[in-house]
Amino acid sequence: MQERNDMTMQTKLLAWYEANARKLAFRQNRNPYFIWISEIMAQQTRIEAMLPYFENFIRLYPDLPSLAQADDESLHKAWEGLGYYSRCRNLKKCAIECVERFDGRLPSTKAELKTLPGIGDYTAGAIASIAFGEKVSAIDGNVVRVFSRLYDVRADVTKAATKKQIARLVDDSLCEPIEAYNQALMELGAMVCTPKNPKCDQCPVAAWCQTDEPETLPVKPEKKARRVERKHVYVWTDGKGFHMNRRPKTGLLANLYEFDETMPDEVVRTEPLAPYTHIFSHVEWQMDATLVFVKEDAGFYSVDQIENELALPSAFAPFFEEAREKIDEDVENEKE
DNA sequence: AAGTCGGGGAC
DNA sequence: GTCCCAGACTT
Known part of the structure; x- marks a missing residue:
């Protein structure tokens, strides 16, 4: 195991993130509306795939009130080819609810965000932490993979008990600045702690990683034939x-x-x-x-x-x- | 807890 | 071909 040099895992990760983060358009500011749109688009979608959609979308609907009044046909056209089309319908529903309930803005806490259509536990945590600095987790597929390996979690991560176990581990690890930490975990999962051929030799937190079989984690049930x-x-x-x-x-x-x-x-x-x-x-x-x-x-x-x-x-x-x-x-x- | 819901890039 | 992606929602 490599030397930890008295640094914390968090410090190493944040330094790595600072030096290696991809420069993504929706990370250029902390406009909650932009963060929200980008997080919805990124659900089950590779970042590179949603980027052009994001640029086009915020040009068509530059703010939340404009989205609340969107024409449904145009809205679907803006989502054409991106998949999971209920996402764009929930976006408009959510915008309308924000106009009615929150004075035309997104609420700033994870708990309130989760009450809105299309915003689940991950997305609520992402918006609350990245846009508003609330110290809460944002656990996506990347973070599940990273933590299942860091702590050698060999239980099925689709089971509720395992999800809870990983959520606890993530919660206990949270640090400031939270918007950087949450994104750093995801960036690590996307660029280093990858599903196949993880680049452990380049991993900033390898010294803290408990698994010796990273490619076997996380464990998921077999997929059924379509x-x-x-x-x-x-x-x-x-x-x-x-x-x-x-x-x-x-x-x-x-x-x-x-x-x-x-x-x-x-x-x-x-x-x-x-x-x-x-x-x-x-x-x-x-x-x-x-x-x-x-x-x-x-x-x-x-x-x-x-x-x-x-x-x-x-x-x-x-x-x-x-x-x-x-x-x-x-x-x-x-x-x- | 299991199924539904898209599309495509990496392997 | 398989896997899975900055998941949420319904049943």
Whole structure:
């Protein structure tokens, strides 16, 4: 075990963080609104993936009151491709509640934040500590991994008792400045104490780490096989635009747009589209698709509308891309 | 306690 | 292919 040099784990970690933290846009200030948006976007999402969404989102909705009045269609469009779409609906709900309950601002304590939609234990702790300096924990997947290794916790971390055990360990470790400490733990997990091939030789707190098998931690239950669903997608086109339907307002891809799953009544001709399999966390869609030409219809959405206004899930994007190429070819052929 | 809810990057 | 990500919510 390496020499601790009388320094505390916290001191070493904070020094490491100061020197090595990624310079992230939403860390440039402590605007609670920005912290909140970035934390919601970061849920189950890699930081690099949400960064461009964050920039676009705060441009569209620069403050909490503007978000409270957001148009639902535009809101979903701003979230298109990011996944877990209930997050953006809860954002607006939360903004409205803050206007009604907290004078148009986010509350400053973890306890109050947890009462708001979309804000659970982690996010409440993150906002309270990072934006407001409250000395509370913010335990995300990174922190669970870091502490399961630091204390060689070999119990299933998805169990309530293990969560409580780790929460206790984290709580006992908290120090000031809390906003730096909480972020340092997460940064360590993201950059050094990684799920695979952890860089223990570069770890600032290796001297305090009790495990000799970091790659086996944290322990989680085996994942169950995802179910497979077969679908046939019919992309109706009038040669200019496409017919699309809004999905139900609950369930998978709620409120987003999709193509049809049935043939229209009157068909001019059809063309096959490339099959595509889309993998979700717990379900797999194996899709065949057909482009169906129908007579001109004023009710169809233009390519421009679909691109700029409708939230189209990634699961259907390949069909849209191929179909628009085919109708472009069609226009070229007619010119000849 | 278990299931639902997206998408993609790293391996 | 697998894993899992600055998780929250419903059942």
